[in-house]
Amino acid sequence: MTIPYSPLPDIRSKIVLAPIIPVTFTYEDQSFSTFALVDSGAAGAVISTVIADALGIAWDKLPVSGGFSVGGTFRSRTFEHLTAEVLDHTFPLRVSIIEGIAPYKCILGQADLFQRAKITFEAYRKQFLIEFRRYN
Amino acid sequence: MKKIDFVTLLKNYTSGWVAISADYTRVVLSGKTLQEVMKKAKRIKEKLYYFPAGESYGDFVGSTL
Numbered sequence: 001m002t003i004p005y006s007p008l009p010d011i012r013s014k015i016v017l018a019p020i021i022p023v024t025f026t027y028e029d030q031s032f033s034t035f036a037l038v039d040s041g042a043a044g045a046v047i048s049t050v051i052a053d054a055l056g057i058a059w060d061k062l063p064v065s066g067g068f069s070v071g072g073t074f075r076s077r078t079f080e081h082l083t084a085e086v087l088d089h090t091f092p093l094r095v096s097i098i099e100g101i102a103p104y105k106c107i108l109g110q111a112d113l114f115q116r117a118k119i120t121f122e123a124y125r126k127q128f129l130i131e132f133r134r135y136n
Numbered sequence: 137m138k139k140i141d142f143v144t145l146l147k148n149y150t151s152g153w154v155a156i157s158a159d160y161t162r163v164v165l166s167g168k169t170l171q172e173v174m175k176k177a178k179r180i181k182e183k184l185y186y187f188p189a190g191e192s193y194g195d196f197v198g199s200t201l
Contacts, residue, residue: 022140
């Protein structure tokens with residue numbers, strides 16, 4: 001499937017284009033649908049505490065660990081009981097819940113979406129292609 | 137898949153949260169908080185995608201946490 005990059009409002013450059021994909025997270029009887037950045041540079045999935053709250057995850061009871069990125073240091077909690085549904089494909093998901101990040105931050109990365117699908121970025125065409133692996 | 141154009145979708149919303157339709161073409165609900173929008177959404181059968189309005193999303197692409 002070919003997915004055009006999504007235009008997003010931005011203060012500095014007015015519009016940024018990003019590879020965004022719709023995703024539905026499920027934890028127990030709670031579901032939450034939003035949009036995730038498809039990030040080949042991300043080790044694994046990330047969600048904000050706001051999204052974790054919406055899913056009923058008691059993230060503040062989880063062990064905290066520190067980390068660092070190009071944006072600086074951050075506090076993170078690992079949660080392993082989520083399910084993600086992307087384009088009708090459902091898979092278990094381990095996420096890092098990061099404190100203090102913008103509420104919209106939701107990223108799928110190498111440990112999850114990239115294990116499930118072949119993803120080809122065509123930035124020059126402002127689109128990416130996603131082809132889920134077939135499991136017999 | 138059709139382009140998800142957040143610039144168009146969010147142009148009339150400067151803050152709070154919105155619920156976007158399953159075909160990604162319109163804002164179905166909005167509110168000051170995510171909780172408010174999710175509460176309103178209980179009346180609606182359509183699948184909705186939640187997203188905050190009024191943000192500057194440039195850092196999303198930069199992948200800075």
